[in-house]
Amino acid sequence: xxxxxxxxxxxxxxxxxxxxxxxxxxxxxxxxxxxxxxxxxxxxxxxxxxxxxxxxxxxxxxxxxxxxxxxxxxxxxxxxxxxxxxxxxxxxxxxxxxxxxxxxxxxxxxxxxxxxxxxxxxxxxxxxxxxxxxxxxxxxxxxxxxxxxxxxxxxxxxxxxxxxxxxxxxxxxxxxxxxxxxxxxxxxxxxxxxxxxxxxxxxxxxxxxxxxxxxxxxxxxxxxxxxxxxxxxxxxxxxxxxxxxxxxxxxxxxxxxxxxxxxxxxxxxxxxxxxxxxxxxxxxxxxxxxxxxxxxxxxxxxxxxxxxxxxxxxxxxxxxxxxxxxxxxxxxxxxxxxxxxxxxxxxxxxxxxxxxxxxxxxxxxxxxxxxxxx
Amino acid sequence: xxxxxxxxxxxxxxxxxxxxxxxxxxxxxxxxxxxxxxxxxxxxxxxxxxxxxxxxxxxxxxxxxxxxxxxxxxxxxxxxxxxxxxxxxxxxxxxxxxxxxxxxxxxxxxxxxxxxxxxxxxxxxxxxxxxxxxxxxxxxxxxxxxxxxxxxxxxxxxxxxxxxxxxxxxxxxxxxxxxxxxxxxxxxxxxxxxxxxxxxxxxxxxxxxxxxxxxxxxxxxxxxxxxxxxxxxxxxxxxxxxxxxxxxxxxxxxxxxxxxxx
Numbered sequence: 001x002x003x004x005x006x007x008x009x010x011x012x013x014x015x016x017x018x019x020x021x022x023x024x025x026x027x028x029x030x031x032x033x034x035x036x037x038x039x040x041x042x043x044x045x046x047x048x049x050x051x052x053x054x055x056x057x058x059x060x061x062x063x064x065x066x067x068x069x070x071x072x073x074x075x076x077x078x079x080x081x082x083x084x085x086x087x088x089x090x091x092x093x094x095x096x097x098x099x100x101x102x103x104x105x106x107x108x109x110x111x112x113x114x115x116x117x118x119x120x121x122x123x124x125x126x127x128x129x130x131x132x133x134x135x136x137x138x139x140x141x142x143x144x145x146x147x148x149x150x151x152x153x154x155x156x157x158x159x160x161x162x163x164x165x166x167x168x169x170x171x172x173x174x175x176x177x178x179x180x181x182x183x184x185x186x187x188x189x190x191x192x193x194x195x196x197x198x199x200x201x202x203x204x205x206x207x208x209x210x211x212x213x214x215x216x217x218x219x220x221x222x223x224x225x226x227x228x229x230x231x232x233x234x235x236x237x238x239x240x241x242x243x244x245x246x247x248x249x250x251x252x253x254x255x256x257x258x259x260x261x262x263x264x265x266x267x268x269x270x271x272x273x274x275x276x277x278x279x280x281x282x283x284x285x286x287x288x289x290x291x292x293x294x295x296x297x298x299x300x301x302x303x304x305x306x307x308x309x310x311x312x313x314x315x316x317x318x319x320x321x322x323x324x325x326x327x328x329x330x331x332x333x334x335x336x337x338x339x340x341x342x343x344x345x346x347x348x349x350x351x352x353x354x355x356x357x358x359x360x361x362x363x364x365x366x367x368x369x370x371x372x373x374x
Numbered sequence: 375x376x377x378x379x380x381x382x383x384x385x386x387x388x389x390x391x392x393x394x395x396x397x398x399x400x401x402x403x404x405x406x407x408x409x410x411x412x413x414x415x416x417x418x419x420x421x422x423x424x425x426x427x428x429x430x431x432x433x434x435x436x437x438x439x440x441x442x443x444x445x446x447x448x449x450x451x452x453x454x455x456x457x458x459x460x461x462x463x464x465x466x467x468x469x470x471x472x473x474x475x476x477x478x479x480x481x482x483x484x485x486x487x488x489x490x491x492x493x494x495x496x497x498x499x500x501x502x503x504x505x506x507x508x509x510x511x512x513x514x515x516x517x518x519x520x521x522x523x524x525x526x527x528x529x530x531x532x533x534x535x536x537x538x539x540x541x542x543x544x545x546x547x548x549x550x551x552x553x554x555x556x557x558x559x560x561x562x563x564x565x566x567x568x569x570x571x572x573x574x575x576x577x578x579x580x581x582x583x584x585x586x587x588x589x590x591x592x593x594x595x596x597x598x599x600x601x602x603x604x605x606x607x608x609x610x611x612x613x614x615x616x617x618x619x620x621x622x623x624x625x626x627x628x629x630x631x632x633x634x635x636x
Binding site: 022229237 | 430432443456457462466469473476485486491492494497499500546
């Protein structure tokens with residue numbers, strides 16, 4: 001029974017992947033009119049990757065991080081600086097000149113090389129989260145205390161990036177950049193857009209497959225064990241803190257990967273993605289989709305963002321924030337498993353209940369048995 | 375002391391603990407023989423669970439040492455080791471409230487408890503051997519949970535959870551098993567069955583038990599140590615302990631039997 005359900009989930013993911021993959025073609029054929037919508041779908045792919053990472057530590061391991069925006073931005077800034085330097089030809093950028101620098105600072109020099117950029121874009125968040133995670137988890141900080149620390153971390157990052165304006169362009173961030181394949185705007189650059197879009201899609205598929213494998217092997221079972229009973233896990237002979245550090249680091253890398261892809265679609269990155277509220281938005285994606293299932297993270301990220309895309313402009317613009325807050329509360333209160341939990345567990349359970357009430361004789365018999373036992 | 379190595383599995387030497395000025399344990403000495411069921415009894419607050427916490431590394435003693443003599447290996451000083459290192463070296467512990475992984479199946483619970491593959495890499499590329507699977511099946515049969523193998527541990531009854539947690543200790547083949555109130559919340563027949571399981575276990579392992587239920591103690595204790603206000607009051611066989619007037623005064627007369635009702 002169980003492999004069947006998980007196969008169904010994988011099937012569902014493949015369908016989502018197909019639908020996403022077809023969207024640029026549909027745009028080309030004219031079925032989809034709005035090119036900005038397809039561009040937005042590209043961003044949704046990136047959000048899904050970040051959501052999977054968050055689901056691994058929150059949904060599976062029970063560590064609620066409210067600061068993943070930090071890692072998302074680290075990835076995005078790394079990629080952003082590479083793209084910016086591509087545009088300037090590897091020399092100092094305008095905002096650095098305005099900030100008083102005379103030549104490209106040492107920390108940005110490696111970002112002239114694509115190879116080094118990819119390495120650093122993944123290594124910087126991995127090392128940072130590794131060190132932080134090691135210190136936090138070794139001292140057995142958990143629960144809400146960890147969440148508060150994670151918020152403080154992203155806030156520190158936000159303040160730093162604004163304060164170091166000559167290096168990061170402060171509030172404005174890195175703007176006016178093209179994607180890895182060149183400009184993606186306009187129908188003339190449709191090929192470039194497809195390049196970025198399908199690259200993101202392939203990365204999402206890879207991340208999904210890796211995460212499903214991870215959660216199905218003993219490592220994944222151990223993550224659930226840590227969530228269910230951390231003490232029991234320690235006393236079963238596992239060094240829980242190193243497992244927590246590992247999964248925290250892995251999810252940070254996924255967030256960075258998502259950020260790096262995102263900037264290709266968005267064309268700019270600002271510190272606003274490092275704020276606490278943005279990090280909490282990521283948590284909402286996972287909560288609504290269904291924590292503890294990789295598919296749930298993907299579904300949640302895409303659905304919430306699609307809603308936001310459609311509702312946050314026009315008449316609903318003022319209401320949107322309230323609406324998403326309301327959705328979050330309702331989900332946490334009544335549908336703990338999110339949309340996936342609703343479809344795979346809560347609805348079938350309700351149907352079974354309804355069926356049982358239809359067959360009254362069975363119920364009476366069960367009652368009689370109960371009396372006999374008593 | 376070569377004779378100690380052959381005869382005893384655990385040596386608790388002059389252990390004292392102070393919590394914020396409160397003397398929880400004072401100069402506790404106890405030796406646990408191999409292949410026996412050693413009970414620690416005493417009124418609430420006597421320091422029984424604290425003593426267990428010290429052995430398994432959850433609490434650090436203010437003074438004193440705990441030495442562990444595993445079979446076929448050199449003795450090790452448990453004080454100062456991390457709890458997961460102690461667990462890996464062969465000391466299993468069952469907690470007072472059943473703590474199993476409720477969202478995993480019974481078989482998965484057992485799989486995680488198995489000996490070895492406790493590192494991150496070990497977990498990533500772990501594949502269960504046939505021998506391990508047989509070990510799990512046999513252990514589950516012992517506690518009558520074989521039929522529940524693929525059920526989630528959270529759906530088990532209270533007593534079954536207790537047994538599952540005991541089985542999780544057994545399956546990792548430790549040298550010493552510590553059980554904190556294994557019969558808590560169980561009815562008489564279940565408690566009796568737990569006693570039978572313990573007697574079965576002791577053929578292979580050494581067992582330390584904390585328990586209030588005197589019938590249970592009578593059923594399976596080889597040695598009983600009575601703790602009172604953080605000190606060892608006396609140690610002996612069940613009969614010796616039950617007849618002792620001081621023990622009757624501080625514990626039994628004051629509700630030892632009453633406790634058993636709960």
